[in-house]
Amino acid sequence: MQAFIVERYGKKNALKQTDMPTPELRDDEVLVEIHAAGVNLIDSKIRGGEFKFILPYRTPFVLGHDLAGVVTRVGPCVRQFKVGDEVYSRPDDLRIGTFAEMVAVKEDSLALKPKNLTMEEAASMPLVALTAWQALVEKAKLKKGQKVFIQAGSGGVGTFAIQLARHMGATVATTTGTSNVAWVKDLGADFVVDYKKEDFEKVLSGYDVVLNSQDGKTLAKSLNVLRTGGKLITISGPADPAFAEEIKAPWFVRQVIGLLSLGTRRIAKRHGVEFSFLFMRANGSQLKQIASLIESGAIRPVVDKVFPFALTNEALAYVESGRAKGKVVIKVR
Structure with missing residues (x-):
């Protein structure tokens, strides 16, 4: 699969687009084909090495904390989701990697995508x-x-x-x-x-x-x-x-x-x-409650710009600029 990776920590180091193996699926995880990924300031901070002591990622690793996509495979212990479900999530720390075509997500950190949102809108929400x-x-x-x-x-x-x-x-x-x-x-x-x-x-x-x-x-x-x-x-x-x-x-x-x-x-x-x-944690149950609020019209997504997958570095730079009104999203497929 194609992915954008951190080769080495550094504030000015661009992410590298490269081919990576499809993530290994654990028993309690779901493999998701990513359609869109949200971009967040924490992506920049992790790339820069600001969280190395509490989130010790080993380079190279795939960056990205938000996703919306479609379930393509489920682990043997998964009960809440099936192949074909449209979902959204903020994957767990140390299991991130949404600037990619595929990602493995814990069942408990996943929720069905709000029905009234596009993939890009849904990907803007989780984090x-x-x-x-x-x-x-x-x-x-x-x-x-x-x-x-x-x-x-x-x-x-x-x-x-x-x-x-x-x-x-x-x-x-x-x-x-x-x-x-x-x-x-x-x-x-x-x-x-x-x-x-x-x-x-x-x-x-x-x-x-x-x-x-x-x-x-x-x-x-x-x-x-x-x-x-x-x-x-x-x-x-x-x-x-x-x-x-x-x-x-x-x-x-x-x-x-x-x-x-x-x-x-x-x-x-x-x-x-x-x-x-507060250091936000992944939580599929809360995302389910949030989806209900979105579907009721109580909360609406605010998306500033959508970048193509090839321009992931430009999307991250735009977030770093502080000019975004709402969220920045990458359209993966």
């Missing part, structure tokens, strides 16, 4: 949808009537999180540039801070939840918009000891992670705020 779901539903336990601040409303996670929070009955604030203000309001944002004109720290206050996806400076400012007892959930770091425990990190990695987040955790404690780090 950002699961990130928003696990942040707002699982960690924040967001309730109707609460106030949530979702940063970078025009980004992949932001566009989904705004819609999900609004569906849950929350009041939603977000940040974006001048040209996107009306656009994110149409997605469901109640209050939009134009970051080119205003500082969100000065205009927002008393929020129950903040979903942080930006840098450390923004993280520090976010503490000041939360009420006492509020929750700050970050998907961009620093990681916390609970995450180190969750991934069963080696002792020395746990120590490093604890030190990296120590300052933030101390400041959060002084503010009376609960701080936590």
Whole structure:
């Protein structure tokens, strides 16, 4: 099969298109013929080696974290899917590889594709949808009537999180540039801070939840918009000891992670705020629930550009540029 691989770690190293063997299928896995693959910033970060200590991929490996496609084979223990099913997924860590023609995915990490979406639209969803779901539903336990601040409303996670929070009955604030203000309001944002004109720290206050996806400076400012007892959930770091425990990190990695987040955790404690780090995990059951929301019309996909498979490197560069409104997708077949 044709695939785009990381030959060696490096921020400026282009992915190489090459022929790779079809993935070996484990007993609890499904072999999927990929029709479309979503592109995410984590693809760039993994290529650059930022996660080598917690996700030790051995080069060469196939990159890519989102897919929509058709089941071509099932393992002997698989019961939920059959050949011919149209599916979507974010494969498990250490089993990624969606910038390719085929991928093996655990049954528990797979769901039937929303019936009302194209393959390209479906491929745009899994990673950002699961990130928003696990942040707002699982960690924040967001309730109707609460106030949530979702940063970078025009980004992949932001566009989904705004819609999900609004569906849950929350009041939603977000940040974006001048040209996107009306656009994110149409997605469901109640209050939009134009970051080119205003500082969100000065205009927002008393929020129950903040979903942080930006840098450390923004993280520090976010503490000041939360009420006492509020929750700050970050998907961009620093990681916390609970995450180190969750991934069963080696002792020395746990120590490093604890030190990296120590300052933030101390400041959060002084503010009376609960701080936590989210590193999204694969989950087919949640994707099934998300598919129901999409099919009901509560949430719609936001796809900026679709690139042909041959231009996978260009698609990744476009994501890195930060100009995308919503998601970038590769049409594999």
